[in-house]
Amino acid sequence: MIFTLIHIFINAIPHILYYYIYNKPIDYKIFCHRAGLDLILFQLWLSVICRFIAAVLFLHKYISFFVFNYIGLFMIIMGYSLIIYIWKLLGHKGLFYGRELGLPLPWIKNNIFKYIKHPQYIGAIIFYQGLATLFLNHCAIFTLSMYTFFYIHMIISESN
Numbered sequence: 692m693i694f695t696l697i698h699i700f701i702n703a704i705p706h707i708l709y710y711y712i713y714n715k716p717i718d719y720k721i722f723c724h725r726a727g728l729d730l731i732l733f734q735l736w737l738s739v740i741c742r743f744i745a746a747v748l749f750l751h752k753y754i755s756f757f758v759f760n761y762i763g764l765f766m767i768i769m770g771y772s773l774i775i776y777i778w779k780l781l782g783h784k785g786l787f788y789g790r791e792l793g794l795p796l797p798w799i800k801n802n803i804f805k806y807i808k809h810p811q812y813i814g815a816i817i818f819y820q821g822l823a824t825l826f827l828n829h830c831a832i833f834t835l836s837m838y839t840f841f842y843i844h845m846i847i848s849e850s851n
Contacts, residue, residue, distance in 0.1 A: 699834055702745045705738040706841050713848070716791045730794075734787040749826070766821025773814030776803070786811065809849065812842040 712719045712734070723730050778786050780803075785796050803810045816839050823835035 695834075698745055698748055699837070701741050701748070702834065702838065704741045705734070706838075708734060708737060709845075713791055713845075716793065720792060730792050731784050731787045731789060735783055738787075763821045763823075763825030766817050766824060768821075770814045770816070770818030770821055773803075773810055774818065777811045777814065781811075809846045812846050816842050 720730060722728075723733060780799060781796070784794050790796050807813055819835040819838045819842075823832045
């Protein structure tokens with residue numbers, strides 16, 4: 692039980708930061724300026740480090756429950772490929788709330804954005820649901836479904 696709570700907390704840290712940036716971008720800018728941090732790279736590295744720690748903890752704890760599933764693997768590859776594709780289109784400033792932080796970014800209306808309004812979030816949802824399919828246990832399904840809820844919430848929030 693404690694492991695599950697630690698895992699959820701580590702995975703939630705970037706989302707808590709994203710929520711803070713989305714709702715208080717000026718306070719985040721002041722914090723980064725005072726701490727001497729780059730606005731975007733701080734988010735990027737915090738996200739990468741937390742995801743890596745969570746993945747290592749998860750695999751270490753639940754490797755015995757590993758169920759190799761081609762559908763889950765396909766979803767992971769497709770979701771992550773979509774995220775990387777969007778990253779190449781937007782750059783790291785566009786991917787990590789650069790617009791909310793006041794950075795000048797062009798508004799992209801072509802490519803995949805013609806068909807999907809929030810392809811980065813859709814890619815993350817596909818990725819996390821692929822992980823839930825790949826690791827069939829209660830902790831994975833609960834945790835990864837929670838992240839799906841976070842991304843759906845962000846899609847709804849940004850659409851309004």
